[in-house]
Amino acid sequence: MTEKLQAIRSKNAKLMETNLSLLLEIRETDTDIDEARRKLLTQCKLLENHGIPVPQHFLELLAESQQIIQGPNEP
Numbered sequence: 001m002t003e004k005l006q007a008i009r010s011k012n013a014k015l016m017e018t019n020l021s022l023l024l025e026i027r028e029t030d031t032d033i034d035e036a037r038r039k040l041l042t043q044c045k046l047l048e049n050h051g052i053p054v055p056q057h058f059l060e061l062l063a064e065s066q067q068i069i070q071g072p073n074e075p
């Protein structure tokens with residue numbers, strides 16, 4: 001019985017470690033996406049400042065995706 005319990009605990013520890021690794025990778029990817037979104041918005045503003053129009057729908061999609069990630073209570 002003790003051996004089974006130890007085996008289960010060992011497997012559980014490995015699963016928890018894997019889950020933590022995945023969560024950290026997701027967080028890193030989210031950070032990369034957010035940085036890319038900010039750069040893209042900056043580039044869009046520069047284009048508009050130089051008289052090159054950026055489709056409004058595209059800007060709305062960028063803003064919408066940023067709101068989804070930040071959530072309703074974040075700035």
